[in-house]
Amino acid sequence: MNIVAIDGPAAAGKGTLARRLAAELGLPYLDTGLLYRAVGRLVLDAGADPRDPAAAEAAARRLDPADLARDDLRGPAADAASSAVAAIPGVRAALLEFQRGFGTKGGAVLDGRDIGTVIFPDAPAKLFVTASAAERARRRWLELRDQGSDAELATVEREMRERDERDSARAAAPLRPAEDAVTIDTSQMNAEAAFQAALAVVRQRLAGIACK
DSSP states (O other), X not given: OOEEEEEOOTTSSHHHHHHXXXXXXXXXXXXXXXXXXXXXXXXXXXXXXXXXXXXXXXXXXXXXXXXXXXXXXXXXXXXXXXXXXXXXXHHHHHHXXXXXXXXXXXXXXXXXSSIIIIIOTXXXXXXXXXOOHHHHHHHHHHHHHHTTOOOOHXXXXXXXXXXXXXXXXXXXXXXXXXXXXXXXXXXXXXXXXXHHHHHHHHHHHHHHHHTO
């Protein structure tokens, strides 16, 4: 299958990269992080705690594709809720079938935090896109500022480091590179340079599968 699995921490540039790769390769694209963000929002809408396994799993099982189009899936509250529900095994199990079903219909580009390690461990093309915490915080801060937020850079960086720690330490599908993933550090790269580096890797990996 033409599966391109892209993992990495928040604000590393993996979403922008994944969308461009999908367009270039003519493959559908899924931002799997939106699934967890939408689940987190559903839990908050119900007045429940995103850390509550029962509430989070129930929200995951009633998730509708329309929930992914909400306009409140970004920002500090959504970030925290997403990270909390993503640590719950029942939530990840409920969303596993959705993600695999999307990718097995003819190939896809998916980005998230466990695509290459859990969702599609046999994907032929795997990337781990990262950047320094300071650079990722700067990017997120600029994004929030453009949205009218007055969040301070130091606060954004602290929250990002805390999320990194939660995502890496959780028992269920912790954030880590797959053993056969190619790591791309975008700290000193612009979007075009990152895209060209990723495209070269992906084309090589997919061509290798086609020749077998």
